[in-house]
Amino acid sequence: xxxxxxxxxxxxxxxxxxxxxxxxxxxxxxxxxxxxxxxxxxxxxxxxxxxxxxxxxxxxxxxxxxxxxxxxxxxxxxxxxxxxxxxxxxxxxxxxxxxxxxxxxxxxxxxxxxxxxxxxxxxxxxxxxxxxxxxxxxxxxxxxxxxxxxxxxxxxxxxxxxxxxxxxxxxxxxxxxxxxxxxxxxxxxxxxxxxxxxxxxxxxxxxxxxxxxxxxxxxxxxxxxxxxxxxxxxxxxxxxxxxxxxxxxxxxxxxxxxxxxxxxxxxxxxxxxxxxxxxxxxxxxxxxxxxxxxxxxxxxxxxxxxxxxxxxxxxxxxxxxxxxxxxxxxxxxxxxxxxxxxxxxxxxxxxxxxxxxxxxxxxxxxxxxxxxxxxxxxxxxxxxxxxxxxxxxxxxx
Amino acid sequence: xxxxxxxxxxxxxxxxxxxxxxxxxxxxxxxxxxxxxxxxxxxxxxxxxxxxxxxxxxxxxxxxxxxxxxxxxxxxxxxxxxxxxxxxxxxxxxxxxxxxxxxxxxxxxxxxxxxxxxxxxxxxxxxxxxxxxxxxxxxxxxxxxxxxxxxxxxxxxxxxxxxxxxxxxxxxxxxxxxxxxxxxxxxxxxxxxxxxxxxxxxxxxxxxxxxxxxxxxxxxxxxxxxxxxxxxxxxxxxxxxxxxxxxxxxxxxxxxxxxxxxxxxxxxxxxxxxxxxxxxxxxxxxxxxxxxxxxxxxxxxxxxx
Numbered sequence: 001x002x003x004x005x006x007x008x009x010x011x012x013x014x015x016x017x018x019x020x021x022x023x024x025x026x027x028x029x030x031x032x033x034x035x036x037x038x039x040x041x042x043x044x045x046x047x048x049x050x051x052x053x054x055x056x057x058x059x060x061x062x063x064x065x066x067x068x069x070x071x072x073x074x075x076x077x078x079x080x081x082x083x084x085x086x087x088x089x090x091x092x093x094x095x096x097x098x099x100x101x102x103x104x105x106x107x108x109x110x111x112x113x114x115x116x117x118x119x120x121x122x123x124x125x126x127x128x129x130x131x132x133x134x135x136x137x138x139x140x141x142x143x144x145x146x147x148x149x150x151x152x153x154x155x156x157x158x159x160x161x162x163x164x165x166x167x168x169x170x171x172x173x174x175x176x177x178x179x180x181x182x183x184x185x186x187x188x189x190x191x192x193x194x195x196x197x198x199x200x201x202x203x204x205x206x207x208x209x210x211x212x213x214x215x216x217x218x219x220x221x222x223x224x225x226x227x228x229x230x231x232x233x234x235x236x237x238x239x240x241x242x243x244x245x246x247x248x249x250x251x252x253x254x255x256x257x258x259x260x261x262x263x264x265x266x267x268x269x270x271x272x273x274x275x276x277x278x279x280x281x282x283x284x285x286x287x288x289x290x291x292x293x294x295x296x297x298x299x300x301x302x303x304x305x306x307x308x309x310x311x312x313x314x315x316x317x318x319x320x321x322x323x324x325x326x327x328x329x330x331x332x333x334x335x336x337x338x339x340x341x342x343x344x345x346x347x348x349x350x351x352x353x354x355x356x357x358x359x360x361x362x363x364x365x366x367x368x369x370x371x372x373x374x375x376x377x378x379x380x381x382x383x384x385x386x387x388x389x390x391x392x393x394x395x396x397x
Numbered sequence: 398x399x400x401x402x403x404x405x406x407x408x409x410x411x412x413x414x415x416x417x418x419x420x421x422x423x424x425x426x427x428x429x430x431x432x433x434x435x436x437x438x439x440x441x442x443x444x445x446x447x448x449x450x451x452x453x454x455x456x457x458x459x460x461x462x463x464x465x466x467x468x469x470x471x472x473x474x475x476x477x478x479x480x481x482x483x484x485x486x487x488x489x490x491x492x493x494x495x496x497x498x499x500x501x502x503x504x505x506x507x508x509x510x511x512x513x514x515x516x517x518x519x520x521x522x523x524x525x526x527x528x529x530x531x532x533x534x535x536x537x538x539x540x541x542x543x544x545x546x547x548x549x550x551x552x553x554x555x556x557x558x559x560x561x562x563x564x565x566x567x568x569x570x571x572x573x574x575x576x577x578x579x580x581x582x583x584x585x586x587x588x589x590x591x592x593x594x595x596x597x598x599x600x601x602x603x604x605x606x607x608x609x610x611x612x613x614x615x616x617x618x619x620x621x622x623x624x625x626x627x628x629x630x631x632x633x634x635x636x637x638x639x640x641x642x643x644x645x646x647x648x649x650x651x652x653x654x655x656x657x658x659x660x661x662x663x664x665x666x667x668x669x670x671x672x673x674x675x676x677x678x679x680x681x682x683x684x685x686x687x688x689x690x691x692x693x694x695x696x697x698x699x700x701x702x
Contacts, residue, residue, distance in 0.1 A: 052481065058474070
């Protein structure tokens with residue numbers, strides 16, 4: 001049934017339908033509405049889960065780690081500073097091969113403190129060994145949750161999944177969202193059957209010391225599984241489509257890309273603005289399309305090459321930056337085409353940092369001024385008056 | 398010290414300890430002794446978590462494990478939170494009945510880096526027994542000072558020197574910090590008195606809710622004494638008043654181990670240990686007096702004589 005609800009409520013409703021045994025979270029804007037709604041479901045007896053208010057995000061991640069190791073389905077959600085505080089545990093969860101699901105309401109990182117959207121938080125933990133999916137709108141954010149549990153809990157995968165949805169832009173936006181029936185979600189997502197868990201009838205040791213003659217193999221297995229998970233992510237999306245009739249791509253999605261000579265590449269809610277922009281440009285005769293990166297980890301290299309054979313120019317838009325290097329998405333796109341037959345010109349633009357609005361006019365400006373060029377690491381719409389100051393954020397009263 | 402416990406009806410009784418022999422702990426390791434006593438008192442229906450530290454390192458070098466029970470190590474500071482997650486999972490899955498959950502950590506993993514998670518676990522009321530094996534420094538990394546290192550002890554990061562007598566901070570009162578959460582049971586114990594330790598574990602596991610046990614575990618390597626002296630050193634710590642054996646229930650002191658007849662001067666404890674050797678050179682008397690005062694304060698506070 002379609003409901004006009006907030007993104008956070010849509011996610012909470014869908015998490016409820018996934019029947020997690022344990023939820024642990026620490027409040028942080030803009031994630032708060034998700035946990036508030038979940039705690040209300042538990043308080044109202046609508047959800048048979050243990051809801052733990054913990055003392056920090058570090059504790060939240062550790063609780064869901066323990067719950068998952070005991071064989072339960074476990075869920076948490078956070079953002080920005082909270083995700084950074086979780087970072088040590090995130091690596092531990094993937095190392096222990098526990099299929100925890102976390103929603104990250106993507107937000108900028110302090111200092112200066114800023115509670116609004118960008119992707120700096122998720123990018124910090126991109127090497128944590130998690131599957132990382134980015135949602136385009138609230139329906140996709142919600143629908144990703146049963147898919148995420150299904151992907152991570154696959155007995156050939158057993159890795160955690162992070163669902164990224166843009167803070168405020170999605171979490172606080174009201175959109176019509178279809179919330180499925182419990183029976184349909186149950187049919188799509190059966191109960192978790194752990195392969196190995198803490199069990200007094202079959203005692204096992206988890207979290208051993210791996211000396212140099214063993215450690216590398218544990219890392220290799222994660223690398224290998226993050227390749228193996230690619231078809232699993234695609235199948236989860238296909239099965240979801242078969243059951244619910246909704247599809248947003250598997251590892252990637254494309255929009256008006258079949259004959260496109262120039263292609264925008266991006267992740268998250270900016271895809272919506274891009275679709276409108278591309279429609280406008282198409283109306284003027286421009287051969288332009290969109291390549292949406294839905295799975296950032298694993299990075300869908302093969303799929304990108306498969307759909308980009310005819311593309312002449314790519315404009316990579318990203319809401320994060322690797323200081324001292326460059327835009328991560330820009331660099332990964334370029335690496336993707338190394339040695340490929342068709343090598344489009346790839347330009348990279350950094351925008352939307354700390355919630356800076358990205359209107360269609362900005363996207364059209366990028367489209368015009370990058371035509372025929374290769375531009376790297378351009379910070380878009382910078383306020384030159386502020387950017388030229390020596391130290392703009394140390395102020396005298 | 399083999400414990401005879403039955404895992405399941407119809408199976409042969411188990412005669413080995415749950416923390417079995419053949420692990421890599423140093424000779425005379427107080428922590429290994431403590432952990433074995435705790436687990437054998439708890440019995441096989443127990444799931445254990447463990448903080449990073451000596452205990453985890455010496456017992457689980459892949460592909461070997463000394464734990465004949467379900468056991469998990471995650472990180473340094475989250476043994477309590479992982480245990481809380483396990484308890485929540487068992488409750489949610491209807492599997493909690495009859496299962497003991499024991500979280501373990503060293504002094505650093507408990508009183509320093511892990512105190513946030515520990516406080517959260519105690520405050521939320523999880524049915525978990527937390528056991529802190531206190532050997533009074535970061536032994537696994539090479540004897541660095543922790544918040545539970547005693548006053549004037551020499552460690553690799555609180556060395557004595559021309560202008561220092563070693564660790565210049567008093568041992569944090571971890572037990573009362575835990576008791577102040579209003580938990581049903583918080584107690585100290587020591588490997589010097591194994592029966593007392595085992596009975597406290599059994600007592601704690603009969604109580605529903607969060608329990609805390611602070612176990613003194615001498616370390617021959619870090620404290621610098623002969624490895625056969627671990628139990629003696631542990632007993633002298635109690636008899637000097639430097640490690641009081643006490644029990645709190647709902648933040649009320651309910652029992653103490655009296656030392657009226659066995660009381661010993663603090664020098665009996667300090668002299669055999671290399672970490673206090675510098676106190677017995679010229680000028681050390683004033684420092685010894687301060688340590689006598691610490692013991693006296695404990696004795697007065699807990700009415701130990």
